[in-house]
Amino acid sequence: MKKLFILLFSFLTITANAASSEGGEFKPGDMITHHIADDYSWHFADGAVLYLPVILIDNGQFVSFSSSNFYNENHELVPYRGYKMEHGHIYKANEAGEPIADYSGLYDFSITKNVASMFVSVALLFFVFFSIAGSYKKNAGKAPRGMQSFFEPIIIFIRDEIAKANIGPKYERYMPYLLTIFFFIWFNNLLGLMPGGANLTGNIAVTLVLATMTLLITVFSGNKSYWGHIFNTPGVPWWLKWGIPIMPVVELIGIFTKPFSLMVRLFANITAGHIIILSLFSLIFIFQSVAVGPLSVAFATFMNFLELFVALLQAYIFTLLSAMYFGGAVEEHDHVSDLGHGEGAHH
Amino acid sequence: MDLVTPNFGLIFWQLVTFLIVLFLLTKFAWKPIMNALREREASIENALSAAEKAKLEMQGLKAENEKLLAEARMERDKILKEASEAGNTLVENARNKANEEGSRMIAQAREAIENEKLAAITEVKNMAAALSVDIAERILRKELSDKQAQQELAQDYLREVTLN
Numbered sequence: 284m285k286k287l288f289i290l291l292f293s294f295l296t297i298t299a300n301a302a303s304s305e306g307g308e309f310k311p312g313d314m315i316t317h318h319i320a321d322d323y324s325w326h327f328a329d330g331a332v333l334y335l336p337v338i339l340i341d342n343g344q345f346v347s348f349s350s351s352n353f354y355n356e357n358h359e360l361v362p363y364r365g366y367k368m369e370h371g372h373i374y375k376a377n378e379a380g381e382p383i384a385d386y387s388g389l390y391d392f393s394i395t396k397n398v399a400s401m402f403v404s405v406a407l408l409f410f411v412f413f414s415i416a417g418s419y420k421k422n423a424g425k426a427p428r429g430m431q432s433f434f435e436p437i438i439i440f441i442r443d444e445i446a447k448a449n450i451g452p453k454y455e456r457y458m459p460y461l462l463t464i465f466f467f468i469w470f471n472n473l474l475g476l477m478p479g480g481a482n483l484t485g486n487i488a489v490t491l492v493l494a495t496m497t498l499l500i501t502v503f504s505g506n507k508s509y510w511g512h513i514f515n516t517p518g519v520p521w522w523l524k525w526g527i528p529i530m531p532v533v534e535l536i537g538i539f540t541k542p543f544s545l546m547v548r549l550f551a552n553i554t555a556g557h558i559i560i561l562s563l564f565s566l567i568f569i570f571q572s573v574a575v576g577p578l579s580v581a582f583a584t585f586m587n588f589l590e591l592f593v594a595l596l597q598a599y600i601f602t603l604l605s606a607m608y609f610g611g612a613v614e615e616h617d618h619v620s621d622l623g624h625g626e627g628a629h630h
Numbered sequence: 631m632d633l634v635t636p637n638f639g640l641i642f643w644q645l646v647t648f649l650i651v652l653f654l655l656t657k658f659a660w661k662p663i664m665n666a667l668r669e670r671e672a673s674i675e676n677a678l679s680a681a682e683k684a685k686l687e688m689q690g691l692k693a694e695n696e697k698l699l700a701e702a703r704m705e706r707d708k709i710l711k712e713a714s715e716a717g718n719t720l721v722e723n724a725r726n727k728a729n730e731e732g733s734r735m736i737a738q739a740r741e742a743i744e745n746e747k748l749a750a751i752t753e754v755k756n757m758a759a760a761l762s763v764d765i766a767e768r769i770l771r772k773e774l775s776d777k778q779a780q781q782e783l784a785q786d787y788l789r790e791v792t793l794n
Contacts, residue, residue, distance in 0.1 A: 321637060338639075371632070391639040398643040405651050412659035419666035424673050438663060458664060459656035467651065488636035492644040554633070 311565035319482045319557050320371055322396040323350035327479040335394045337373065339366065342388040350393070397489070400481035404470045412466070441465055445603050449610040457609050460500060464493060465602040472553060472594030476587065484597070485553035487546070494546035497605040502538065505612040513538070541608055545601055552597050556590040 325333040334351035352363040360368055367376035374382030375389050394402075411430065418431045427435045446454035446461055471484045483489055511517075513534040515524060523530050563583040567575050773779045 316633075320632060321640065391637075392642055393639055394643070395637075395640065397640055398647075401644065401647055405647055408651060408655065412655055412663070416659045416662040419663055423666060424670050435667070439667065442664070442667075455664075459660040460652065462660050463648075463652045463655050467648065486637075486640060487634050488638075488640035489644050491636050492641055492648060496648070550634075 309565075309568045311562065311569060314565065315558055315561045318561055319485060319554055321481075321486065322371065323353070323368065323373075323393060325396045325399060325479070325481070333399075335396065335399055337366075338392040338394065339373065340390040340392060341375065396481045397483045397486055400474060400483050401471065401489075404467070404474050404483070407474075408466060408470055437465075438462065441602060445599075445606045449603070449606040450613060451610060453613045454606075457500070457504075457606065460496070461602050461606055464496075464605060465598050468493070468549065468601055469595060469598035472598060473591070475553060475557070476590055476594060482554065482557050485550055485557055487550045490546040490550040493549070493601070494542035497545060497608060498539070498542035500605075501542075501608045501612045504609060506615070508615055509612045541604075545604055549597050549601055552593055556586070556593055560586050560590065 323335055323337060325335060327333070334349050337346075337348055337350050337353075339346040346364065346366075348364065350368075353360055353368045355361045362376045362380040365376055366373050367380060367382050368374075369382055373389075373391055373393070374384075375386040377383055411434070415431050415434055418428070422428065426432075441461055442454070442458060445465075446458055450457055468484055471489075474480045475482050475484060514531050516530045516534060519530050560583050563579050563586060566579045567573075773783070
């Protein structure tokens with residue numbers, strides 16, 4: 284209960300902060316976009332701001348400074364060392380301090396709020412799983428205890444219900460990847476729900492990388508029968524393959540649509556959850572009425588619980604679908620009569 | 631729209647971080663954890679099968695024990711039966727022997743008595759003969775002292791001879 288109050292309270296502070304910094308009129312759209320987008324500083328609460336380092340490579344030249352330099356004492360954006368931040372992006376600025384729109388050669392490697400949040404999650408992942416690995420070594424062969432007994436059923440579930448069930452006998456070499464994406468996504472989903480947390484797994488760049496990894500692993504572990512199903516799909520009239528090559532084209536597109544759906548699903552689910560919760564809080568400020576408060580909070584609390592579930596569910600779905608794609612890539616088709624309806628082959 | 635445009639820097643950091651995380655977790659967490667789980671499952675499986683085996687062995691031992699016990703019981707009964715039989719025979723033999731001995735001794739005694747009787751009778755007979763001879767001698771000595779009596783005797787013998 285205490286945690287919940289802190290959670291709700293923090294949301295209110297952030298919202299209030301966003302509202303006040305807008306200079307009077309409250310714009311829920313801006314507030315929400317600001318919250319779910321990446322940032323060069325990390326607002327934990329009103330007044331508690333961590334300015335993160337800006338790292339730029341400008342035509343091969345390495346530039347690094349704190350993002351606080353972009354703000355003057357009145358919290359207004361100012362150019363610094365020939366760069367200017369505008370609409371959450373850093374641009375090369377001209378002498379007048381205006382961004383140069385078509386400037387190329389500037390690469391932004393800044394440790395943004397998302398990157399910093401990811402580092403926090405990585406530290407957490409390392410702490411949790413290294414200590415669990417340690418406990419396995421310490422009480423080898425004995426019953427799990429503490430954190431070990433919390434995570435062991437999850438690890439076994441991923442192994443038995445996700446990997447073994449969908450990949451088959453070759454599941455073992457995919458286990459590290461499946462475990463890593465599952466816990467990476469889950470931990471980051473949960474961190475995103477924390478007050479002041481970043482929206483890492485609701486960022487398309489992050490889900491793009493994760494989906495690309497799944498795509499690459501699928502493609503590189505594809506066996507003869509997998510490629511055979513793509514370029515010479517059994518049970519399809521020959522003219523659809525060699526005359527008008529519709530099937531190979533469709534199957535080839537399918538290789539990319541599967542991870543694309545992974546990318547969009549995770550991104551959309553997590554971002555949508557954040558938007559809904561923030562919208563519910565925004566109602567209070569839109570109606571400018573305390574009476575809306577309890578209703579808003581009730582709905583937002585419900586949504587928060589739902590999001591806790593979604594955090595786990597999306598991690599599970601991403602892992603499960605990845606396992607299914609791997610399973611389709613390594614599956615051995617013994618019979619030509621099996622028209623691709625084999626388990627885990629096509630989805 | 632900004633929201634669906636992947637940011638280059640974030641892609642870079644995400645890729646680098648994720649690969650490092652994947653590598654380190656694989657090396658220092660997943661491998662040891664998966665191995666430990668596998669080993670523990672194998673050891674549990676082994677323990678269970680060993681317990682099952684031990685149970686079967688125990689059952690075997692119990693059956694064997696019962697068999698041995700039954701055999702021992704049978705053996706005991708047999709021995710007891712044999713012993714009682716042997717005892718009975720012994721008693722029977724002893725009784726027979728005693729009976730035989732008794733009757734033999736009685737027979738011997740009877741024989742001895744018979745012999746003694748015969749001897750006694752013989753002795754009595756001999757003594758009676760000797761006494762008769764003695765008496766006859768004495769009578770004859772007295773009779774033959776006068777002449778007439780000698781004549782009469784001679785006459786008697788002669789008569790007897792003639793008559794034959």
